[in-house]
Amino acid sequence: MRHQPAIESLRAQIEKIEGQTRRVKSVLPFGIADIDARLPGGGLPLGALHEIAGGGNGAVDGAAAALFAAGIATRTKGKVLWVITRSDLFAPALAQAGLAPDRVIYVEAGNDKTVLACVEEGLRHGGLGAVVGEVARLDMTASRRLQLCAEGSGSIGLALRRWRRQSEAVDFGQPTAAATRWRVSVMPSAALPVPGVGRHRWLLELIRVRAGESADFEVEACDGSGRLAVPAELARGPASTAGWRRGAAG
Amino acid sequence: MVRVVSLFLPSWPADRLRRQAGDAAPPAETPLVLIGHDGRRQVVRAADAAAMAAGARVGMPAAKARILVQGLVVRDHDPAADAQGLDRLALWALRRYAPIVAADPPDGLVIDSTGADHLHGGEEPMLAGLIDRLASSGVRARAAIADSWGAAHALARYAARPVLIAPLGHSGSVLTGLPLAALRLPADMVAALHVLGFERIGDLLAQPRAPLTLRFGPQLGRRIDQALGILSEPIVPIRPDELIEVRRNFAEPIGAAETIARHIGELVAQLCAGLEAEGLGAKRLDLICHRVDDRLQAVRVGVAMPVRDVKRLTRLLIDKIETIEPGFGIETLSLAATLAEPLAERQILTTMVDDGTPDVSDLVDTLVNRVGERSLYRAAPVATETPERSVLRIPAMAPDTGETWQGRWPRPSRLLASPEPIETLAALPDHPPVAFTWRGVRRRVRRADGPERIRGEWWRRDAELTAVRDYFRVEDDAGERYWIFRSGDGEDPNSGSQRWFLHGVFG
Numbered sequence: 142m143r144h145q146p147a148i149e150s151l152r153a154q155i156e157k158i159e160g161q162t163r164r165v166k167s168v169l170p171f172g173i174a175d176i177d178a179r180l181p182g183g184g185l186p187l188g189a190l191h192e193i194a195g196g197g198n199g200a201v202d203g204a205a206a207a208l209f210a211a212g213i214a215t216r217t218k219g220k221v222l223w224v225i226t227r228s229d230l231f232a233p234a235l236a237q238a239g240l241a242p243d244r245v246i247y248v249e250a251g252n253d254k255t256v257l258a259c260v261e262e263g264l265r266h267g268g269l270g271a272v273v274g275e276v277a278r279l280d281m282t283a284s285r286r287l288q289l290c291a292e293g294s295g296s297i298g299l300a301l302r303r304w305r306r307q308s309e310a311v312d313f314g315q316p317t318a319a320a321t322r323w324r325v326s327v328m329p330s331a332a333l334p335v336p337g338v339g340r341h342r343w344l345l346e347l348i349r350v351r352a353g354e355s356a357d358f359e360v361e362a363c364d365g366s367g368r369l370a371v372p373a374e375l376a377r378g379p380a381s382t383a384g385w386r387r388g389a390a391g
Numbered sequence: 392m393v394r395v396v397s398l399f400l401p402s403w404p405a406d407r408l409r410r411q412a413g414d415a416a417p418p419a420e421t422p423l424v425l426i427g428h429d430g431r432r433q434v435v436r437a438a439d440a441a442a443m444a445a446g447a448r449v450g451m452p453a454a455k456a457r458i459l460v461q462g463l464v465v466r467d468h469d470p471a472a473d474a475q476g477l478d479r480l481a482l483w484a485l486r487r488y489a490p491i492v493a494a495d496p497p498d499g500l501v502i503d504s505t506g507a508d509h510l511h512g513g514e515e516p517m518l519a520g521l522i523d524r525l526a527s528s529g530v531r532a533r534a535a536i537a538d539s540w541g542a543a544h545a546l547a548r549y550a551a552r553p554v555l556i557a558p559l560g561h562s563g564s565v566l567t568g569l570p571l572a573a574l575r576l577p578a579d580m581v582a583a584l585h586v587l588g589f590e591r592i593g594d595l596l597a598q599p600r601a602p603l604t605l606r607f608g609p610q611l612g613r614r615i616d617q618a619l620g621i622l623s624e625p626i627v628p629i630r631p632d633e634l635i636e637v638r639r640n641f642a643e644p645i646g647a648a649e650t651i652a653r654h655i656g657e658l659v660a661q662l663c664a665g666l667e668a669e670g671l672g673a674k675r676l677d678l679i680c681h682r683v684d685d686r687l688q689a690v691r692v693g694v695a696m697p698v699r700d701v702k703r704l705t706r707l708l709i710d711k712i713e714t715i716e717p718g719f720g721i722e723t724l725s726l727a728a729t730l731a732e733p734l735a736e737r738q739i740l741t742t743m744v745d746d747g748t749p750d751v752s753d754l755v756d757t758l759v760n761r762v763g764e765r766s767l768y769r770a771a772p773v774a775t776e777t778p779e780r781s782v783l784r785i786p787a788m789a790p791d792t793g794e795t796w797q798g799r800w801p802r803p804s805r806l807l808a809s810p811e812p813i814e815t816l817a818a819l820p821d822h823p824p825v826a827f828t829w830r831g832v833r834r835r836v837r838r839a840d841g842p843e844r845i846r847g848e849w850w851r852r853d854a855e856l857t858a859v860r861d862y863f864r865v866e867d868d869a870g871e872r873y874w875i876f877r878s879g880d881g882e883d884p885n886s887g888s889q890r891w892f893l894h895g896v897f898g
Contacts, residue, residue, distance in 0.1 A: 198871055199898075204804045208898030211804070220751050231806035231895060232770035232782050233796040242770045243791040246751070248758055249766040262757055268749030327898070329837065329870035338840045338866050341897065362898060 152181070152352060169216055169297065173360070173371055176345070180321070181352045185213065188295040189320035190264075190288040192279070192313075194302035196326030196346065200310040202229075203275070203303045205325045205343055208238055208363055210273050210299045215239035215367025217270030217297055222263040224248045224256045224274040227303075239367040244270075257283050260298065267294030275301045277309060284317035314348075322349040328359065331372060340364075342372065392559060393686070394514070395626075396502040397543035398484075398521065399533045399551070403498045405439035406530045407476045408466060417464045419529070424460075425468035426453040436468035440531060473497065480530075481629045486730055488521070490677035490689035491628045499547065501540055503626055506714055507691060510763045518554045540626065541618030542566060545573035545592075563619050567593030574614045580607055592618070625685045635669065636727035637661040644683050644720020651680075651721070652709050658726040659705045672697025672734025678708055680715055681723040688715050693764075694756040695788045697732040703753050707760055755787045772796045776845045778806060778894065800843050801864060803874045803895030810892035813875065817891070821881060823863040829893050834867035844880075859886040864897065872897035 168184030170177045177183045185191065193210050195203040207230060214221045221244050223230070228249060236242055250256040253276050260274035264287060279300055291298040300319065304310050313324075324346040330339035341362035347355050361370040400406065404425050409416040417423055422442035424435045433453040445460040457463055477494040484500055485492040488511070491503035504517065511517035518534045525532040535546035537557035542565065546555050549569045557565045566573070569592050571581050584607075589595055595603070595615060604612050616622035630636060637658050645651060655678065666673060674697050680688040692707040708726075715721075759767050768784040772794050775781050781796060796802070815824035823839040841863030847855025862876040874895035879887025 197869070202805045202896045204896040205898035208804045219749060222754075229805045229807060231778075231802055231804055233772075233778075233802040234804040234898070236772075236795045237802055242772060242795055243793065245769060246755065246787045247768050247770065248762060249768075250762055255762060259758055259762065262761075263754060266751065266754040268751045268754065325898075327870045327872065329868070330866060330872075333838075336838070338838045338864050338872065341872060342870070343898075 155352075167295075169213065172368055173358075175371065176347075176356075176358055176360075176369075179347060179353060179356045180350060185297070186320055187217075187297050188292050190284060190291050190298040190300060190318065192284075192300045192302060192317060192319040192322040194310070194313045194322075194324050196324045196344065198307075199326055200304055200307055200313075203301060205327050205341075205362070206301055206303075206323075207275075208234065209323070209325045209343070209345070210301050211235045211238040211240045212363035212367035212369065213297065213299060214245075214271040214273060215363070219244075219268060219270035221245045222248060222259070222269050222272045224250050224259045224263070224272070226250060226252065226256060226275060237365065238363040239365050253278055257287070260300075261287055261290050264290035264294055264296050264298050267296060269296050271297045271299060273299045273301055275303045277302070277304050278312060279317055279319075281316055281318060284319055288318040288320070319349070320351045321347065324348055331374075340370075345369075392505070393503065393538060393620075394505050394508070394536055394559070395538070395540045395543045396488075396500075396504045396518065396521075396534055396536045397495065397540065397547040398500040398502065399535075399544075399547040400498050400500075400525075400530060401533065402437065402439045402443075402531050403477070404437035404468060404470075404473050405442075407473055409439075410529050411472075411476075421462060421464055422447065422460045423464045423466065424453070424456055425466050427468035427470075436470075470497070478629060482631055484521075485629060486675075488517070490679060490691045490729065491626050491687055493626045493629050495544070499544070501544070501626055503628075503687065503689065504536065505689070507689075510691075512763070512765055514556050515554070518556065522553050537561065537565065539618060539620035540624045541575065541614065542620065544575060545569050545618060549573045563592075563596050566618055567591060567596065571595065574611075574618060576611065576614055580611065583607070623685050625687060628679065628687070628689075630727070634727050634729065635662060635665045635671070635731060636725060637665065638723060638725035640723050641721070644717075644722045646717035646720045648712050651712055651715065651717070651724075654724055655708045655712075655726070656701075656705045658724060659708065660701050662726050662728060663699050663701050663704070666699050666728060666731060666734075669731075670733055670735070671728070671731040672699045673704065673728040673731050674698075675728065675730035676704060676708065677727050677729045678711075679725045679727075680717070680721045681725070682718045683720045683722050684718055686718065688717075688721075690714060691729075692756075692760045693730070695752055695759070695786070697734040698756075699734055703756075707757060710757060710760065752788055759787075775848065777848060778802070778845075779809075780848075800862075801897065803872075804898040805896040806874075807894055807896075810876070810894040813891050813893045815891040817877075823865055823875070824891060827865075827875065827891065827893075829873070834869075834871070834873075836865045837868055838866045840864040842877075845876075857883070857885045862894070 167187045168182040170184030193206045195206040199205050223245050248259050250259050256274045256276050260272050263269055263272035287298050302313055326344045328342040328344050330342050333339045343360055345358040345360050361372055405423050422445050423439045424442050424447050425437040426433050427436040435449055435451045435456050438447045442460055447456045447460050474496055481492050481494045481500055489502050489504050489507035493501050495501045508514045508517045514536050522532050533547050533551040533553040535543050535551045535555040537543040537546055571584055600612055617624045675693040678690040690711045767787045769787055771783045771785045771792050773781050773783045814828040816826045817824040826835045842861035845860045847858030849856040859880045860876045866872045873893055875893050877891050879889040
């Protein structure tokens, strides 16, 4: 599917037409071939805004979404600005995802408007690795501003969509200027041979990606260095079958 | 909207004397009065709380006070020193609270706190903090905040216990019950009004103004209007001599944001030149706009480390332009570095030796000025087992601690502000529940991890001596993972209520 020269050259042409002389596009790969293959450039583009929301019951507390964002932030360089409205984020959990407490500067903003303003300020500064903002509403104008700030500085912007009520989550899906849009829902962990909870598992939905197609992934939650993993039973089986099929077809 | 704080120091001369004398001062419980001459008589000019309680009053002959109060200590009253002390106190408030502060002699301060209170957590914490700070240095104080100087002055002296916050946009209603003396009128005028049967401010407000003005002159009406906030009363802000201040007068009042921004840029450049001559860097800048209608508008920005960078300081000030209401125009802009510290020239590191961590202090400054100092922080680990106490907030620019939380048990990414009780179906004392109901939803526990036993911190409270919490990480059918605990060890009633709580949500 990938590496078709025609599509690559078309993309190059489109970028030329768009005329934005962007700096060398760098990406932050997840290190999981399956996910990176779905993202143009082979990873999460730096200098862009990404939207992350929790799925199902997690839409309100966004616990998994926050951890997913923390994992991405961990793998960037430099300080991380985390702008919140409700102070229920538990710093030790971020540290367990590899985000050292010294790296995170928290900003408690009173409302969405202030959150967006602070995120914008952080993105424009350029000295930060990632800027995370927990917002309920994000419209086209606001997200476009953030996207432009991120493009200008090369910092990664993470809009963590968080609602007060489940019903508000329908807002997620309205068009925004974010480069990618993710939904993270919890899944039952793998059964262990002994009683206990295994490594946390998520259903990662890539709902929207600029110049790419949406996809679902089943992953194991961030480890101590912010990296996701492919569940063992999925890493075998289907993947090898696909390889075999490709080989046979080509 | 203007908000003015009036600070009232009921026993300032006595408190100041005690503070100045230090260890040599009479102990706090000894009654102390200060005497001065009234013509040829010696009268009490000021008394401290103990003397007042024993019956001494201001204006009483000194001899009478000596007889009335046992063990009375008498000192000479020194009004000049009191005024100087008040000025020093005003400077302290200027550095700490707001850009527009003035001494309100003989016994108070006035602070224009418009737009400055959020940096101290709001009006109530600001006033409480102000009173506490003064009390800890031995100065009794009361304070009130209102929409005008006159109202705040009256409320601080006649209604504050020890703090009073008049609602925003209050009218004369907060003043009606106060005595006439609260209006800052000469004593003989108050006496004359009493003779006419006026007791409270409310009585005066109900009267037609013309006959009163005819009889008492314009001052009465002016004081009433000032208290009601109809007539503006400019506060002339205190400026210490050594302050580095630049100002600019405009022949034609300015109002447009761009114009203000341009002039701010020029003022900052001028100020930085002044700072450089002294070898200082600004830690706080106050911009005061004098409007044509005699109102002052102030903007205060602060930085964590001393700065003398024109661009950066300009940017901080320009960020705040939207808080300035130019009204009919601004005729003077004055910019002062109210807090400055020595700043040595430093060589800028080149990229060759740069350690690769960009400086974010300017961003932190910008954000602090936007959301307030308390809202910007880093988390630092605390050596404790109790989850809700394990995070300490430290300033965003504090040096790196290099520490992190110990322990290998997973922690939830969302921690509820307080544990919420859940209905459970538990099997055995040492096991997690098989099902629980949280916020009206019943969940069946599929898998669980635990218990992680967390013991109370006996050195904090006696109640925690035997307290125990058993934490479990549970996963329900849908895969949602929660952090629940039982208060108590499941057997001993002394260890807790044996009820179950939900404390966090795992990602």
